[in-house]
Amino acid sequence: MGKGILERLDEGVIIGDGGFVVALEKRGYVQAGPWTPEAVIEHPEAVLELHREFLRAGSDVMQCFTFYASEDKLTVRGNKAGRHGSTNINEAACLLAREVANEGDALIAGGMSQTPTYAEGGSKEAVQEHFQKQADAFTKCGVDFLICEYFEHAEEACWAVEICKKTGLAVAATLCINKEGDVDGVPTSECAVRLANAGADIIGINCNFDPDTVLAGVREMKRGLEEAGLKRHLITQPLGYRTPDANKHGFVDIPEFPFAMEPRTLTRWDCHRYAREAYDLGVRYIGACCGFEPYHVRAIAEELVTERGGKLPLASEKHEMWGGGLKLHTKPWVRARASREYWENLRPATGRPECPAYSKPSSHDITD
Numbered sequence: 001m002g003k004g005i006l007e008r009l010d011e012g013v014i015i016g017d018g019g020f021v022v023a024l025e026k027r028g029y030v031q032a033g034p035w036t037p038e039a040v041i042e043h044p045e046a047v048l049e050l051h052r053e054f055l056r057a058g059s060d061v062m063q064c065f066t067f068y069a070s071e072d073k074l075t076v077r078g079n080k081a082g083r084h085g086s087t088n089i090n091e092a093a094c095l096l097a098r099e100v101a102n103e104g105d106a107l108i109a110g111g112m113s114q115t116p117t118y119a120e121g122g123s124k125e126a127v128q129e130h131f132q133k134q135a136d137a138f139t140k141c142g143v144d145f146l147i148c149e150y151f152e153h154a155e156e157a158c159w160a161v162e163i164c165k166k167t168g169l170a171v172a173a174t175l176c177i178n179k180e181g182d183v184d185g186v187p188t189s190e191c192a193v194r195l196a197n198a199g200a201d202i203i204g205i206n207c208n209f210d211p212d213t214v215l216a217g218v219r220e221m222k223r224g225l226e227e228a229g230l231k232r233h234l235i236t237q238p239l240g241y242r243t244p245d246a247n248k249h250g251f252v253d254i255p256e257f258p259f260a261m262e263p264r265t266l267t268r269w270d271c272h273r274y275a276r277e278a279y280d281l282g283v284r285y286i287g288a289c290c291g292f293e294p295y296h297v298r299a300i301a302e303e304l305v306t307e308r309g310g311k312l313p314l315a316s317e318k319h320e321m322w323g324g325g326l327k328l329h330t331k332p333w334v335r336a337r338a339s340r341e342y343w344e345n346l347r348p349a350t351g352r353p354e355c356p357a358y359s360k361p362s363s364h365d366i367t368d
């Protein structure tokens with residue numbers, strides 16, 4: 001039996017994997033809108049390949065592709081994904097993640113997210129019934145730990161954590177909020193305390209915001225936990241996009257979401273900075289969400305090579321640190337770019353002179 005997630009976090013830094021819905025939407029296997037993971041049954045080879053690319057890039061955790069795989073979400077507004085059955089989707093996702101994790105030394109995590117039942121005002125019992133169904137599939141398949149992610153209400157996240165905690169597995173919980181608080185106005189520092197008291201072992205923020213915003217939010221969570229005398233591991237899984245102009249709902253309110261986000265994509269050098277700042281803040285589960293591709297994760301692994309005992313990911317065979325491979329380029333002026341100083345100081349142009357640097361987010365308070 002290898003080391004579990006908490007042991008690994010006690011000893012060092014863990015690198016997560018990237019956002020499957022967005023990456024697989026671009027490859028043609030996920031529909032934008034419902035964002036559900038029926039690809040685990042319809043196109044398992046595509047899911048396996050993405051897991052493999054993240055493993056090769058340095059991810060220590062394969063998140064089972066179970067995002068939005070609660071039974072109510074798979075069928076809401078006529079989504080046809082539900083025809084496969086939520087249990088079948090959750091179990092298939094676990095088997096794919098395990099197959100690839102076993103090709104390296106990775107752990108697998110079952111994940112659950114916010115539900116339409118909660119958004120519609122459903123009772124705690126009705127919401128937890130959906131979480132229980134997913135938790136049952138995860139325990140049957142022998143996942144290593146659980147992640148409750150992408151919750152904009154701390155209350156619903158706590159309900160998920162309560163169900164996960166009953167499995168006896170370690171539980172991570174991440175809200176998709178900024179430093180101001182959840183959508184009900186619970187301060188971010190207080191959200192962390194509530195998640196800890198519900199039983200979460202690893203606490204942080206995922207999705208919806210860029211690394212800078214997520215790190216500012218997790219700094220608040222860290223403060224809240226410290227002031228409450230609670231010790232928990234911290235996790236960050238930000239967007240692979242820059243969103244300094246986002247409101248409290250994050251990137252979904254930005255007019256470019258979801259089909260014109262590309263100009264905001266992080267460079268690999270942005271990921272170096274993210275990894276360093278997260279590490280310096282004390283975050284030990286440094287992960288990624290929508291917009292992150294395997295090469296972004298490789299950049300995290302390369303930045304933290306010393307902290308990880310000099311271990312580089314397999315994908316670094318094709319990527320010398322700081323662009324060193326360019327020394328083999330034909331043109332001398334490109335060879336001259338093979339340095340950390342060059343890439344750290346570059347301010348990349350977008351090639352879109354007619355575009356503003358920021359957009360004006362739309363603003364709505366109701367999710368239905």
Ligand SMILES: [Zn+2]
Nearest residue numbers: 019207289290
């Ligand atoms: Zn995401």
